[in-house]
Amino acid sequence: MADKKKKENKHISIVTKDSISFFEKYINNPSPTGFEWEGQRLWLDYLKPYVDETFTDNYGTAVGVINPQADYKVVIEAHADEISWFINYITKDGLIYVIRNGGSDHQIAPSKKVNIHTDKGIVKAVFGWPAIHTRSGEKEEAPTLKNIFLDCGCISKEEVEALGIHVGCVVTYEDEFSILNNRYYVGRAMDNRAGGFMIAEVARLLKENNKKLPFGLYIVNSVQEEIGLRGAEMIAQRIKPNVAIVTDVTHDTQTPMINKITQGDLSSGGGPVLSYAPAVQINLNKLLVQVAEKNEIPFQRQASSRSTGTDTDAFAYSNGGVPSALISLPLRYMHTTVEMVHKEDVDNVIRLIYETLLNIEAGQDFRTFSN
Numbered sequence: 001m002a003d004k005k006k007k008e009n010k011h012i013s014i015v016t017k018d019s020i021s022f023f024e025k026y027i028n029n030p031s032p033t034g035f036e037w038e039g040q041r042l043w044l045d046y047l048k049p050y051v052d053e054t055f056t057d058n059y060g061t062a063v064g065v066i067n068p069q070a071d072y073k074v075v076i077e078a079h080a081d082e083i084s085w086f087i088n089y090i091t092k093d094g095l096i097y098v099i100r101n102g103g104s105d106h107q108i109a110p111s112k113k114v115n116i117h118t119d120k121g122i123v124k125a126v127f128g129w130p131a132i133h134t135r136s137g138e139k140e141e142a143p144t145l146k147n148i149f150l151d152c153g154c155i156s157k158e159e160v161e162a163l164g165i166h167v168g169c170v171v172t173y174e175d176e177f178s179i180l181n182n183r184y185y186v187g188r189a190m191d192n193r194a195g196g197f198m199i200a201e202v203a204r205l206l207k208e209n210n211k212k213l214p215f216g217l218y219i220v221n222s223v224q225e226e227i228g229l230r231g232a233e234m235i236a237q238r239i240k241p242n243v244a245i246v247t248d249v250t251h252d253t254q255t256p257m258i259n260k261i262t263q264g265d266l267s268s269g270g271g272p273v274l275s276y277a278p279a280v281q282i283n284l285n286k287l288l289v290q291v292a293e294k295n296e297i298p299f300q301r302q303a304s305s306r307s308t309g310t311d312t313d314a315f316a317y318s319n320g321g322v323p324s325a326l327i328s329l330p331l332r333y334m335h336t337t338v339e340m341v342h343k344e345d346v347d348n349v350i351r352l353i354y355e356t357l358l359n360i361e362a363g364q365d366f367r368t369f370s371n
Contacts, residue, residue, distance in 0.1 A: 009078055014351065022200075028187070032115070033082070036081050064119070064348065065218055074245070079195065079224075101224045105335050111126070112175075117169060117170045184268070191335065194329055199248055230310035232315060236315050245325055245327065251331065272328065276301065281316070
């Protein structure tokens with residue numbers, strides 16, 4: 001235990017106070033799938049001093065570019081959207097039923113406070129649930145999509161609609177950013193706005209350290225990953241990159257009720273996770289390993305039997321095949337409002353992407369890359 005504490009105390013963070021201030025603001029801002037615009041504006045405003053130009057596509061994917069004139073193009077990518085709910089049905093008594101927008105977990109919904117996004121502004125509501133006293137002696141009914149509901153304090157459908165609420169309004173949780181025990185960043189939407197934060201920090205470090213890249217670097221914050229990698233599909237066709245390095249989250253499997261046999265043995269604080277999967281180009285992955293070992297960046301390994309389930313798949317299978325790799329951030333309690341990532345892992349993902357970019361040559365052909 002003493003050695004572990006000594007090792008942790010030696011770690012010097014590469015993020016700044018201003019960086020963390022942005023991270024907090026970025027996490028707290030809602031960016032549900034299909035409604036990412038405001039979060040993308042925040043992200044681009046932070047990124048602009050560190051890049052040569054920026055642009056967005058028709059659905060809101062945001063991109064910052066360094067060396068836009070270069071023919072050889074490298075992408076570093078994360079996704080901006082968070083899970084949420086769509087209003088689907090309003091009862092005559094003013095209660096509201098929802099459907100998923102992305103992989104929202106119905107089991108954590110009861111008693112949560114939420115924001116309903118309307119053209120008139122935010123309307124506050126709660127996910128109601130019968131009191132334990134009223135369930136006594138009866139078979140416990142678990143939360144399902146059929147029985148969870150919102151209560152915004154109205155007593156009729158007409159009163160609900162007068163607030164600007166209608167079918168199709170999006171609903172997000174109101175939980176906000178915090179730091180736990182000076183070790184973990186905690187909040188909703190760490191999946192994957194932590195990724196957006198990390199790739200922006202890479203751009204900051206390149207600028208502040210006056211590093212000149214021999215290729216065009218596209219810092220991409222994609223939309224609509226949570227409903228099928230759609231934003232990455234669209235932007236990959238537009239940029240037509242030569243290489244793509246994607247960052248997303250993966251499961252910290254050290255907490256209870258997770259099977260390491262099926263989910264792997266991964267831990268927060270253990271470093272970035274490198275994936276082995278059909279979509280991950282083997283030689284690009286070898287470069288990540290070499291860079292990590294050379295720079296003494298701790299890392300872990302994960303295997304995916306078919307797809308990674310991340311934007312890596314979208315980039316890899318675009319444009320006739322793009323050498324792509326995935327760097328994942330270990331995360332606890334995915335798709336809840338208390339997602340947790342280790343501060344050292346965040347630093348080390350940033351370091352790994354940064355150092356890897358300094359080891360890629362313009363025109364590099366990963367079909368012939370060797371150790």
